[in-house]
Structure formats: C-alpha cells, structure tokens
Amino acid sequence: MAQRVTLQTIADHVGVSRMTVSNAFSKPDQLSAGLRRRILATADRLGYVGPDPAARALAKGTTGAVGIVLTSSLGYAFTDLVATRFLGAIAEELTPTGLALTLLPSTEGGGVSPARDVAMDGAFVYSCDPTSAALDYLVRRRLPLVHVDQQPTDSASCVNVDDRGGARSAARHLVDLGHRHIGLLMSGLHGPHGLIDPADITIDGHAAKERLLGWRDALDAAGIDPIVVRQPATDLDQARAGARLLLDRPDRPTAVLCFSDAIAETVFEVAEDLHIRVPAELSIVGFDDNPIATRLRPMLTTVRQDVEAKGRAAAAALTAAIADARSGIPHLPRRIVFPTELVVRESTAPPPARLSVTE
Structure with a gap:
C-alpha cells in the first residue's frame, strides 16, 4: 500500500519545517521564490497536490x-x-x-x-x-x-x-421617426403571457419593469397605446410565437420595441417568414447591444449597456x-x-405611410 504523502513528508524531503511547506501553498509571499519552487517541485514529484480544500476552508473560516x-x-x-x-x-x-x-x-x-x-x-x-x-x-x-x-x-x-432612460430614448426615437402604431415584445416569468391588454400587465423583474416604464414615458407623451405581447423569460421559441402574434395580423405595428437583442432577432426571423421588409415596412429596436446587433442584416438599432x-x-x-x-x-x-446609450443603425426608418407622404 502506497504511503500517504503529507506536509511533513515533503518537509522531511526538503529539510524544512512543516509550517514552511504549508506556507508554500497558502502564504507564498512568506518564502523566497527559489525555496517555494523547490518545495512545490518536491510535492509534485511525490504526488502531493496541496492541502485538502475542505480542511483548509475549515481552518481559515473561508471557502475561496x-x-x-x-x-x-x-x-x-x-x-x-x-x-x-x-x-x-x-x-x-x-x-x-x-x-x-x-x-x-x-x-x-x-x-x-x-x-x-x-x-x-x-x-x-x-x-x-x-x-x-x-x-x-x-x-x-x-x-x-x-x-x-x-x-x-x-x-x-x-x-x-439605466433601463428606464434607455428604453425611453428607444421609444422616443420611433416616435420622432413618425411611428404611431408600435408593438412591445416583452419578457417575464410570472403573470400572463401572449397578447396582453397594456392596462393589465403584471410585470416581474426589475429590468422588465424599468424598460416598460421607459417605453411608456415616451409613448404616453405621444398619445400612443402600444400592442403588447409578453413571453416567458429566455425562451426564444416563445419569443418567436410572440413576434408572430404581433406581426401576423391585419393591423400589425409599423415598429417593435424588444426587451433584448436576442428577442429582436426573433422578430427579424418572423418578419422574414412573413415577407415583411425591415426597415421599409417594419422598424425593430433591441436592448443590450450584444454582438447579435451588428451581425443582423440590416444591423440592429438598439440600446447599449456596458x-x-x-x-x-x-x-x-x-x-x-x-x-x-x-x-x-x-x-x-x-x-x-x-x-445607457441609444445606438441608431439600419433597422429603423420612418413608417411606410410617412414614406409615401414624403415621396
């Protein structure tokens, strides 16, 4: 049976105290670089990987x-x-x-x-x-x-x-472009999902609540009642279903504000399936400015957070x-x-009705 290697075993091989060996693992600044290298090399040769983490945590009162x-x-x-x-x-x-x-x-x-x-x-x-x-x-x-x-x-x-400020700037951007028929594609864990009456939304999650408040700051000031769809958090299949609820309807919005860039990507996908051109027929705004934003074509207008x-x-x-x-x-x-900072790229433009007026 192989002999168990301990701190004392290494100390005996190197010719130092057990405490010196212990310091090589837990307090390296207490030793010279040369001595610590010699102790660690000896430990490695003998097959010793270091003090037991559980025992060390118990002794120090910390877990690391x-x-x-x-x-x-x-x-x-x-x-x-x-x-x-x-x-x-x-x-x-x-x-x-x-x-x-x-x-x-x-x-x-x-x-x-x-x-x-x-x-x-x-x-x-x-x-x-x-x-x-x-x-x-x-x-x-x-x-x-x-x-x-x-x-x-x-x-x-x-x-x-600043979720609220970022969302407010995103909604104001669409209002300034002339959009009056705007959809919100939100995310949340509890409460209703699917197409929702804006007056009956039960919001959970700090970011979702703040972004909704920011959107409504700008939309309420412009007298706009959005179409709202809410889907379970992080479930992109559900996000696609939510995007279809917004877009596959006779009175579809001309722009959609999305809880995140990942959700905005699903709106791009559904728009393509329904042959809706972005941004000529539909403007899309995300939130986060993650790498998806610049990979999408057209590139996504979004709110940047660091x-x-x-x-x-x-x-x-x-x-x-x-x-x-x-x-x-x-x-x-x-x-x-x-x-936060609004980053305007290529996925937003004036709504189709306004384009036809200015042509």
Whole structure:
C-alpha cells in the first residue's frame, strides 16, 4: 500500500519545517521564490497536490468561492451572449483575488438546494426572481451579497443600468421617426403571457419593469397605446410565437420595441417568414447591444449597456463586502447605476405611410 504523502513528508524531503511547506501553498509571499519552487517541485514529484480544500476552508473560516444565482436555467449562462459577457467580466475581475465563481441554479434537485447547501463566502444575485427560495436562503445565511439587475435594496450593494432612460430614448426615437402604431415584445416569468391588454400587465423583474416604464414615458407623451405581447423569460421559441402574434395580423405595428437583442432577432426571423421588409415596412429596436446587433442584416438599432463594466463593478462590490465581513467592519452597501446609450443603425426608418407622404 502506497504511503500517504503529507506536509511533513515533503518537509522531511526538503529539510524544512512543516509550517514552511504549508506556507508554500497558502502564504507564498512568506518564502523566497527559489525555496517555494523547490518545495512545490518536491510535492509534485511525490504526488502531493496541496492541502485538502475542505480542511483548509475549515481552518481559515473561508471557502475561496463565491456563488451566482440565476432564475433561469444554468444553460442560460452559457448560451445568452449578454450573460456570458457579464460572467466573463466577473471571472476576470475575481482572478487576482483567488476567488472561484460557482454557478447556482435557483431550483432544488434531489433535495439539495445549492444556495442553501454550497459553501461560499458571498454571492451575486443576477436578474433573479425576488420571490425565489434560493434568494431567501442566501439572505438567511447572512452572506455578503451583490444584487445585479435587481430592485435596489438597502441591505446589499446593487449594480444596475439605466433601463428606464434607455428604453425611453428607444421609444422616443420611433416616435420622432413618425411611428404611431408600435408593438412591445416583452419578457417575464410570472403573470400572463401572449397578447396582453397594456392596462393589465403584471410585470416581474426589475429590468422588465424599468424598460416598460421607459417605453411608456415616451409613448404616453405621444398619445400612443402600444400592442403588447409578453413571453416567458429566455425562451426564444416563445419569443418567436410572440413576434408572430404581433406581426401576423391585419393591423400589425409599423415598429417593435424588444426587451433584448436576442428577442429582436426573433422578430427579424418572423418578419422574414412573413415577407415583411425591415426597415421599409417594419422598424425593430433591441436592448443590450450584444454582438447579435451588428451581425443582423440590416444591423440592429438598439440600446447599449456596458455589460463588462457592470460585471467588474459587481465583482469589486462583492470582494469589498467579503473583506468587510472578514474584518468585522460594518459594510456600507453601494448603489451603482451605469448609463445607457441609444445606438441608431439600419433597422429603423420612418413608417411606410410617412414614406409615401414624403415621396
């Protein structure tokens, strides 16, 4: 039977103390570069990969990991271009800290709730249902939290973008072009889906609520009642069905405001299926300015948000909250709101009726 390799085993081979070997793994700044290289080379030769992470976490009182909980399935984090850019910015910002990022589904599986059961030093709550049991577990664990694209709260740092201002500028752009028959293609988890009476919309989600308010700011001022369709969050098949509800009708709108660029892409697809020309017969506006926007033909008019800056700010806020918790310092939550910017490209133009008048 092979002999178990321990810190003492390595110390005996190198001729140093056990503490010196331990420092080579956990406090490298305490050793000279040459000595640390010699200790790690010996450990590698003997087949030792390092102290047990669970034991080290127990001894230090920290896990070296932070979580991020999403309402949507974890697959969303790998397929949605906005989510992947956001997570990439967080991961890059966390790299110098040594903190690992753990994706947490919001639902339980096999009696296990990751938000309740996974060891972590803090967590991001990203575009998450505020009634989620996962969020409740995180709060009850008293972990340092940062909310992103959530309703601001006094108990945790919040990072958002100016969703309302961005949506308002998008709707005003269409009004200024002369559109008066405008559709809204929204996203949401709870409440009614499909074609909806604008007066009866039940909105969940901070970003959806703010974008609707922004659209209505401009449309109400112009005396415009939009046609509204709502589809389940992140379900692009449902988004296509919603786009068809807007476009496959005798009184179809001349322009559509979309909750995201990904949803706007589905409107392009349905318009093509129905032989509706963009922008000659239909103007389309998205939100996010993700890479889809410039790949579409014509290129998409959209509202730009700085997803990478949002990710970096969220990571900095969480590491600060964790540092305060470790030091026993009362943490002062931050409230950060990034500006948005309307980017006018080729998918918007005056409505057909106005074109014929000016010809």
